[in-house]
Amino acid sequence: MTVHKDNLFQYNTKQRWKVFLLLFAALIAAASLLYTNYLVKNLSLSERTKAEVWAMSTRSILSMPDVDDQFISFVYAVRDSLSIPAIITDAQGNIIFWRGLDSTKTNIKEHGGDSTQQALQYDPTYFEKQLAEMKRSHPPIDLLLDNNETWSVYYKDSDALRQLRVFPYIQLSLIAVFLAIAYSVFNSIRKSEQNLVWVGMAKEAAHQLGTPISSLMGWLELVRMKFDAEDDNILNEMERDVKRLEIVADRFSKIGSTPTLTNHIVYNVILDFVNYFKVRTSDKITFELQGDRTIEAKLNIPLFDWIIENLLKNAVNAIESEGKISINIIDNIAKEEIFIDISDTGKGIPKSNFDSVFQPGFTTRKRGWGLGLSLTKRMVNYHQGQIFIKESEIGKGTTFRIILKSNLRYEPTQV
Template identity: 65%
Template structure:
């Protein structure tokens, strides 16, 4: 299992664990809400019965009346008493600024003026109560009926939204923590990349210099100035020098200069194609006159990494085509590198650029990761899998800004 797939499984496992915690919290909170809601309905029923007793038995002794009032006033849910026609004649726990009489919490006796209240406000409250709970119907001794409506107390309302607030805060904390730790991890990775690159460039420097001297000595000793084999050997030594130069540039701001893109790509393809199978055809097409700001050694490295993946994806005979196209409206240059190899599953379009991702047994999974870094960080561009189909091939797209609108990348 490659490291990327292992990391993905760990992330998936942690996501499931977080979902279990969130689900458990919601289930337990809903259980508490259900019990508290049942308790509040019981309180509402007790309040309705006590209010009915006050209304139906106005002549009972003062001690009993005081007891009934104490029971009624201890129940804190907002409530409304209405008749069958939704005419409101008593309420409690609502906004006291909506009524202008001092005895608004007293039961309305026969002959007592009806309280003055804001009809729109109380009708809205009645509608809310109807939506939250079915009414408690109380039959009076005179044959009439009361419809008692109530809504959740502030405590129950807060308890209903508490788990969502809690989970939102946890999610925000996790996002911030993940961002911070991911930034730290990337910074550490960058330091490792930088250290390895500088050390590799340093280690390669001495043997490359020696090889260059040996090649010149062979030419002089055997009078082989025009020998094609010696020339190819010299080209490979120069290539090693370019590779060492690439590693030395990692971590520092590269120098970008305007170059004819077609010429740069053509030169690299001419070098690359004689070092791979002659059964693979290379084609460079498109606009031959566009210019882009490039660091040629690093951009050659980008092309090399993508084309190596393309050649590895081709089993025997195949074709690799590089097409250059300028989008004048967007002031961008599109470079499409297509092959007719095995293809990439759509689910892996982003994964191929992750460090450590590889489908080869002996691969390190670093080529495309470096490619993305060099295109985006050093050339202020983009690279992605434009299209791919299993068994038919893959197209990578590189997007660069035209040299006329280039803005230096922030390294």
Template identity: 75%
Template sequence: MQRNPYRHHRQHWKLFLFLFAAMIAAASLLYTNYLTKSLSKSERTKAEVWAMSTRTIVSLPDVNDEFISFIYAVRDSLSLPAIITDDTGDIIFWRDLDSTRTNIQTEASDTLSSKLVYDPGYFAKELAEMQRRHAPIIIELETAGQKWFVYYKDSDALRQLRIFPYIQLSLIAIFLIIAYTVFNSIKRSEENLVWVGMAKEAAHQLGTPISSLMGWLELARATFDTEDSTLFDEMERDVYRLEVVADRFSKIGSDPHLSNHNIYHVVKEYMDYFRVRTSGRISFELEGDQHVEAMLNVQLFDWIVENLLKNAVNAIESEGKVHISIHENIAKEEIFMDVSDTGRGVPRSNWETIFLPGFTTRKRGWGLGLSLTKRMVKLHRGQIFVKESEVGKGTTFRIILKSNLRYEPTQIG
């Protein structure tokens, strides 16, 4: 069963962050909607008062000047874009529209003969917008049942209030994205510092017993006269391997030094070491270009090969084959290294997630091998991915590195 012990904790705080953002968004939308409806009702009332004052002015022309002045003052105080039409839809009156569009001076050779006209396209557009937004306010005149229709549109304040929550939500989303990115970055930095510290401390602790083992081996050779013993040779190789591993951990967190090496020879040397320490039911094959070179840190590249070989062996349940091929793409100046096994295979849905820290299919696995492998490949300016895999048949990982110096073949003749 696949498991990731880190993902469970990450999802908790991500869910909390999402719910918190959803609550803010919902509260903002609800409150803004309440304000919008209240302001819309207020503007409707203002439009109705303006319509009634207009009806009073039109229907009662004989009232005293003081009352008419009062009605005009009330109407003019109600600033609201509006248009009045008659029964046939012709525009009778308007207010608070764009003055540059409602009064246009025609061109004429004689300034005295110029006159003001109106932009019919602008009026038609404004009237259509008002009709779409609000139902008209009807003014019934006293003359033969004639009716006028008052149309109005929202004020600038109301229009801005309608779009405000979307601006607010956009700013909140940007803030959450920034907070999420910063939190993730800080969290990764803290985790990296912990891992680096643990790795360096482990390397420091291993240094003394490894040195002692090397001394004891030398003493054992001298005591038992075993200069040609294969057993002691393999023990020395294992102790040397421990020294290499300790050195790897001591360099974690530092930029690796890369130098030019023959990839085929580096891989072959480690495969020969690994082969004798693995079950005889698993065969190992290495083929390809034996002269291609790239910039490598041998210790880290050995670690890459080690992780991929261990991953392949763990995927093979009983017996099978591990095959490594190395080829150069001369046109792209790249080196392809494919590591194939005849193991369980990986479902396509997991081709990307297998490189995440904590992902493992083993009951006792930490899920760090392929994640570390990907990081070390990146340190070599390369990339690694699942080239192909089929459940029950096996998997092929591909590493792509930039080639360095190519050998020049000897010309004959």
């Protein structure tokens, strides 16, 4: 099995676990809501039964004035046991009786003549609102009297039932907030551990490269002296490659430290690297650099060259035989930003992979670790910038866009 398949399998496995956990969480939420709705439905039926009992007890009191006092007391007790808010209206819609409403809005005292009378009156505005809410909540219970007049009994849910309706949503929201905080904390710890491993490996790699690079420089000087080849083109190119190795080692040695950012003309920095890179690629691939030649930005040259190198290597790998790589530098004066668009005429990237390509371990190459674009994004972040796929079309090519601040001061973060 190739490295590509291993990495892709691990990436797909991680994605499947995320989907599985998301579905499991959705299943728990759905089960909680279904069970709560089941309880709400049963309690709602129970409260309607109570409202019907209250209505019938009220009718009994009105239709049986000469019944035994003990029985009447029992009927009153049944009626008064109702705990939910309710209103009875006559055939014309006038309010006759109520239960469980705000006592401050009822039993208003009226003064007449020399005496004070207690009248069953109510605040019209308050009761109209309550009646309208009850009509929206449940269909009325019809109450047929002995004189064939029909009264209507309206009621609404008790406070307990209303709270039960919203409880699962509050509970799930709190659980979601807790899980989000827990995930953020654990993810931060995991990234911190990864960063420690990354920093340790990078510094060790820089240390291990130091000795052979120094030896190669020494051997080159000996070859020049022995064969009197001070201006030999082959040896000069070899020296450039060895110096390139020194830059790579320097990059790794800077991991974990705060990079130094200084003002540079972006066009010149990119041009220097393109001139080095293009002689080491196929003659069938042409390079074009255009755009603003004067705009400056705060850069760390070794790290910024690494960004451009990774993107150019990706572009070369995407071009199967011959093609073109274009770099365009655009000054977005309005937002004080620099756009660096790197385009190729390669095979393109599916839109479904636009975000995935920057994830560690994601690669479509047979031999690759899937770290190039992940590191590129990380280094762009060191420059307080952004990188994303601006556009891509299968069979026609891809354009990556880097956004940097143009010559503005900001505090760099650790590499």
